[in-house]
Amino acid sequence: MSDMTDVPAVAADAQSGRNMRMLADIPLRLSVEVGSTSLKLSELLDLAEGSVVELDRQANELLDILVNGTLIAKGEVVTVNGRFGIRIVDVVATDARLAGLERRA
Template identity: 75%
Template sequence: MSDMSEAPARDPLTAGRNYRLLADIPLRLSVEVGSTSLKLAELMDLSEGSVVELDRQANELLDILVNGTLVARGEVVTVGGKFGIRVIDVVATEARLSGIERRT
């Protein structure tokens, strides 16, 4: 095969089994509310009750990251008295795979 146009078609049944091979790999899911930059002196001046302004509006969706890569955006919900995230928008596969949305 000289190019991808000659590649064999993927069998959906086999593809599902391949995903199961990866099912037990642990991943780190995190949610980013927002961020800001502070000088060390400003950080040292924080105390109980201090408010730090973030770079995101209160009505904006939160970033959902897996191993530092943005995969979706969502909103906070409560489930049985605990916080949860409702996924509202999933990032395009091409952007995820290319690492464009990677956070540091």
Template identity: 65%
Template sequence: MSDMSEAPKIERIEDPISRMANNRQFRMLADIPVRMSVEVGSTSLRLADVMDLAEGSIVELDRQADDLLDIMVNGALIAKGEVVTVNGRYGIRIVDIAASETRLAGLEQRG
């Protein structure tokens, strides 16, 4: 985790998606709210194990501590990143954008 209290402004890189965003038809979609979440890891537990959890319990996840985290939008993987702190709050630094095939596959699975 790094301190990002002096974080620079987000720089926009011109790419095909940015050009589409400037298109009038796509601009009307810009106000649609989406849910971004970050997944640290996961595991499978039996219901009995979940019922046995108590304060101080530790649940081991399926990731190494130095692995990148999954950045999800509406449940679809869009990028990988790492945790940073920004003015005493958690943030996420985008390290890798998921390939468009991966992003679309996440949307198709939910459809």
């Protein structure tokens, strides 16, 4: 029974639920990337209040939502009670998310 092929589906689902509960309290870092750019050090040092830095993304493009540096979804900015929020528009396919994790390991 070491390969789990003989385990009933109900037992496997119960085991999966226990595993997920065990992982539920692990803190993760969710970040949203608006865009990026490359600057020379001299350009960075020239930045001052009111400076504008052009990013590599159009204003109407969806933002990247990352968990621990891995892209998991795309979204758009919304406001909720005067605070910024992100509406998830598209979730990245599971196999693509897992591939991102494997590259980092």
